[in-house]
Amino acid sequence: MLAHSLRLFGRISVTRIWQTPILRCMSSASNLHPMIQGFTGKLQQPKFAVSPNEIRILSKPTQFYSQILDMIRRAQTRIFISSLYLGSSESELVSAFTDALNKKPELQIHMLFDLNRSTRPGPRSTAKLLAPLVSQFPDRVHVSFFRSPSLRGILAKLVPPRFNEGWGTWHAKIYGVDDEVMISGANLNQSYFTDRQDRYIHFAGQRHLSQYCFDFIKTVSGFSFKLQSPSSRGSTGPHSFRDREYEISWPIPETHPHHIHTTAELALSSLQNNYCPTVPEHHDAKKVTLIPLIQAGQFNIRDEETALKMLFEHLNAESKGNRPLLDLTSGYFGLYKEYQNLILQSSNIDCRIVASSPRANGFYGSSGISGRIPEGYTLLEQRFMNAVQRANRQSSVHLNEWKKEGWTYHAKGIWISEAAGRPPMLTLFGSTNLNSRSAHIDTELSFLMLVPESSASDSLRRQLADELDNLRAHSSPWKGADREVRLGTKALVSLVGGML
The missing domain is CATH 3.30.870.10 (Endonuclease Chain A)
Known part of the structure; x- marks a missing residue:
């Protein structure tokens, strides 16, 4: 070295x-x-x-x-x-x-x-x-x-x-x-x-x-x-x-x-x-590929944003009649507008989302303004689901909410499977919440992990499937459409929505 x-x-x-x-x-x-x-x-x-x-x-x-x-x-x-x-x-x-x-x-x-x-x-x-x-x-x-x-x-x-x-x-x-x-x-x-x-x-x-x-x-x-x-x-x-x-x-x-x-x-x-300007002549086909993505919008570093745009476009173009399944989760589901558009416009990709229920939000029960944050996320979720309806994607984009008594939810990331019922072949993991904060004002490091099709990788793909199943086991269909969002919370989100 x-x-x-x-x-x-x-x-x-x-x-x-x-x-x-x-x-x-x-x-x-x-x-x-x-x-x-x-x-x-x-x-x-x-x-x-x-x-x-x-x-x-x-x-x-x-x-x-x-x-x-x-x-x-x-x-x-x-x-x-x-x-x-x-x-x-x-x-x-x-x-x-x-x-x-x-x-x-x-x-x-x-x-x-x-x-x-x-x-x-x-x-x-x-x-x-x-x-x-x-x-x-x-x-x-x-x-x-x-x-x-x-x-x-x-x-x-x-x-x-x-x-x-x-x-x-x-x-x-x-x-x-x-x-x-x-x-x-x-x-x-x-x-x-x-x-x-x-x-x-x-x-x-x-x-x-x-x-x-x-x-x-x-x-x-x-x-x-x-x-x-x-x-x-x-x-x-x-x-x-x-x-x-x-x-x-x-x-x-x-x-x-x-x-x-x-x-x-x-x-x-x-x-x-x-970091590495040379390429090895031979790459073991059994090995997993890891790609670090820095997202630091205030410093014009947008690896995550660029990579996800490429990924959606690639999947949408390469599905060839098969419908890949994208699972996405975030403890703070204020999905970045560009990512919303990628989901809504990728008609060849099915999408399942898990977000935190209000009680599983880390700010639930806080005093003062921060106590309205879970309600603010409900408003953002309502807006997203309205956009799903306008795009006529209700049959292929589903939102669930995570709830476990006495627990809060902070998981985030993406899994890609070739179809429903198949183990993931790709995952995004790390610090990003996939929201506007992560895109523009926080400094994040996440990784893409691409898992090869080989017997040596079967165990890892099962681990990813188990991870996803464990998270989804505590989720149920989103109930946010029936939740009231107070006028003061709407005003707050209009002022600081990009900070949520």
Whole structure:
């Protein structure tokens, strides 16, 4: 592996990595179902070949938490994590980090979170939880906080901490150690470990995939704030600030944190476009293809949007009399308008959707304005189903709602099957909610996984089918048409609909 640092400007550098086992350009993939053959060759993002027996799909929050703890305990040289935040009660995770650092002198930890969520006022914010770890291991623990530049000017001073996430968050979810990585949509908080349903896909022994995820975190950390001990530096630099227990420093004083758009676009584009410029001569037809998709609309990076448009167009054109089945789910079903149009206009594709019921929405029962959010999603669902009716797609587009007593719903993604009753041959998984927020203001990382037609992949396709069946088992036909949406909620959605 040959690494080369590309310096953009300021103090940011992007690592280019040349790795022959990664696929960059595949004009065709004869191992895939004919319905999706040729699709991957249209995508320019890095492509990773992974053995299907090294992929495990988890189904329960408790499995997700146990896997994270097990990974931390067996880490040897590096732990790399990206999440929205670390929950205020997660002292066991912090203790696991501390134990691993004490036992493994060579171990380094790199973590990336959202700044606004991680520094909310309160006794146990993410920053406060991790500050002692940074103080104890200043050269081995590296914690960065991304801040969306969309909230700036007078609004940055006026918007209360509880609502400043409406202008964008760091939303990518990566949990990795050494050469293994788990991709999810779940955050590091108690509910995600117990009674909040999500998706979790673990990859073992994946040096190249893990290195990509690590480089992705390092790239964004280059234009993110740093967590430091309040006594580790002298006076704070421009745009940095102090709390009694920690300091948040800005690493590139010559660039204002509100003006990182060009920096971020260049860095993320370079990561995707230059990660692997060579193609292996032979690709094992039994291996699964993984394609990372970055969606960062505020930085003009729209991999997910481009890939899904290509996928719908390809499926609609290649169905040739067969009707592929698309399953889609989102805990926050405010489906991005472009994706709505793709569903409504793809007359050769059947579509089943699972959304959160109001009671399974994480904001259900919240006080103040946020308590109206589930009702706001009901309004968006009503509008979508009205559009389905106008497009005369009622027989081929179905909406269900997920409900499980005492649980909330946070799963998201897409599955493609060649027909109803057949196991999926493709899935999209990761952090995206497939809504307007994900498209325009949050920063997301998701993956397309294309599974070949081979006996070696039968088990993985069954895992995907089981995952989908488990989610649908708690769903029932949508009842939102009969739910009342108050006038105040309609006004709220008209004002902030793109933030839902």
